[in-house]
Amino acid sequence: MSKDEKFIITVKSNTKDLYAFTKLVSERKKRIEKASTEPITSDPINDLARRLHPERQFLVINEIRDETKSTKTFRLIPDPDSSTKELAYFRAGQYVSLKVEVNGVNITRPYSISSSPDDALRGFYEITIKKEKSGFLTNFIWDNWKIGTKIESSGPEGYFYYEPLRDFKKIVGIAGGSGITPFRSLIKHIIDKKLDINLTLLYGSSEEDDIIFYQEFKGFEKKLLNQIKIVHILSCETISLKGCEQGFITADIIKKYCEADNSSFFICGPQVMYNFIEKELKKFNLPQKRIRREAFGEIKDIAKFPDFPQGIANSTLKIKVQIGGIVKEIPAISTESVLVALERANIAPPSKCRSGECGFCRSLLVSGSIYVSPISDWRREADRKYNFFHPCGSYPVSDLEMSVPRKVN
Ligand SMILES: Cc1cc2nc3c(=O)[nH]c(=O)nc-3n(C[C@H](O)[C@H](O)[C@H](O)COP(=O)(O)OP(=O)(O)OC[C@H]3O[C@@H](n4cnc5c(N)ncnc54)[C@H](O)[C@@H]3O)c2cc1C
Ligand code: FES
Known part of the structure; x- marks a missing residue:
């Protein structure tokens, strides 16, 4: 179809539309005959993708x-x-x-x-x-x-974003430390697009000096009066900053500043904060779809998980890796992810989230045992069945043999 031709679909009635289908092939033939014989060189859909x-x-x-x-x-x-x-x-x-x-x-x-x-x-x-x-x-x-x-x-990745079809207009943002960064993007986006969203941001820091974007966020609050509220929660003992809370982000703090019942929750921060907040949020009995969590990256203290195999923390192990046509044997440590072992040897598959979520590092476990923590286990059921795993969220608990199916990072 040329640029000038309009493609109009008029819905008449079920029978008439069904009857129109009988002319589809002859119509298509006519159009093909009319079309240019020059090969199509542009690919606008793939270019846009x-x-x-x-x-x-x-x-x-x-x-x-x-x-x-x-x-x-x-x-x-x-x-x-x-x-x-x-x-x-x-x-x-x-x-x-x-x-x-x-x-x-x-x-x-x-x-x-x-x-x-x-x-x-x-x-x-x-x-x-x-x-x-x-x-x-x-x-x-x-x-x-x-x-x-x-x-x-990489290109932009991840699922930690506001979606008007899914999320409430009232958002409770819970941030800890550098977990504030996506909220800066969201607030700037609200300003740029004049979005009709109300954000209450509960931001936990250790002490005043650790608060990121303090002055800038004060400016955002002034600009978006009644639309954005930022509450600082400091865990240090002495606080001179006015108007902030002391301690951690608890259910009581959430109740004091937010309407939990008609808000969507967005959480981003260190793993310890997630563990704490999970327990506090349970007190509100919210459906899971109302809580969005950013991926937390690699787990620092994997040996602290109650089901991590006893007595093997910090053991040195071996991984036999098939990659392309080559087989390599590399050392690994039980408390470091398989991805880190592969990176140390410069034979890592591509990776993005480092949290078990994106599936980019997906590899095949040929033999041996791995520990996958429940919080970073995003494998599909079929992958689990056929021994595919995500090296960024998996820890070797015996010598392993594995195959990296995709090109090295
Ligand atoms: C979705 C997402 C968004 C994030 N956004 C931000 C953000 O906005 N701001 C921010 O500050 N952080 C952010 N982070 C965290 C960030 O990705 C890093 O984890 C953080 O900056 C710490 O990186 P690091 O390398 O200094 O420390 P670590 O990641 O703690 O580095 C230590 C790691 O390096 C490994 N290592 C040590 N030696 C070697 C070696 N020789 N070869 C290979 N590996 C080795 C260790 O095993 C360990 O895993 C985000 C994380 C995620 C998952
Ligand atoms: S890098 Fe995303 S699943 Fe491993």
Whole structure:
């Protein structure tokens, strides 16, 4: 069909429409005869899909801002020397997975985009990173990243976003530490698009100095009066900041500031916060579909799970890996995920969420035993049956033999 031709469907009645089908083949033939014989060279549908979901984006840092003593925001723009000419649009709350080489090892780490989706159209993403005490990547970032550093990322990923067809207009956001980043994106999105959403954000930090975006969020509250409320909850003993709560985000705090019965809950923070909040939220008897949780990444203290096999924490094991036509034997530690063992040996499959959720690192377990914690077990039933597993959420508890079916990261 040419651009100028209109395709009109008129619904007449069931019988007439059914009768119209009898002419379908002859109509199609006529159109084919009329059509140009030139081969079609453009593929607009796939072009759009690639723009929205690029496999890779090549970026460069063009601004760095200190947020707190241990947190920085990095503004990323398309690398002008690369094939990335524009940034993929996203939904507020999604993350990008960065692929970085650290001392000869290729690793990935997911980071929520803290800027708004419209900022991507303006030409930049922002990510806000907290330096971890002995963090493998974050220490490298603090020592090495500067303006002009080139970075490779995935397209936007993840399911932690507001969906008007599913979610209530009233949102309770529960954030801990660097888990505040997707909420910055959401608030900026509400401002950009003048969305009719009410957000009460309960934000837990250790102490005043650790609060990320404090001043900026005060400005958001002023701008969106009666639409956004931010409550700071500090776990330290002495607090000088006015109007904040002391302790943790409990059911009582939720009751004090929010209408739990007609709100959707969005939770993002460290794993300890999830464990605590889960128990508090149970007191409201909310249906699961009203609670959205961001993926929490790799589990730090896997040996603390009650069903983690006794007596094998920190054991050194072996993994025989079939990859392409090659077989390699690599060392592994029972308390580090199989993905980390593969990364140390530079033979890791692609990975994005590092939480067992996206399925990108999916591999085949040929023999041996793994421990998969209940909170990161997102395998499909068929995968479970046929021994496919997600190395990012699985821990070796015996020597293993496995096969990495996809190309190495
Ligand atoms: C969806 C999602 C969004 C996130 N968003 C944010 C955000 O907005 N801001 C933020 O600050 N954080 C965010 N995070 C957390 C972030 O992805 C990182 O986990 C965090 O920055 C810490 O990274 P790190 O490497 O410094 O520390 P860790 O991840 O704790 O690094 C230690 C890890 O490195 C491994 N390791 C050690 N040595 C080696 C080696 N030689 N080779 C390979 N691996 C090794 C260790 O086994 C361990 O697993 C997010 C996480 C998820 C899941
Ligand atoms: S990286 Fe997402 S499931 Fe492993």
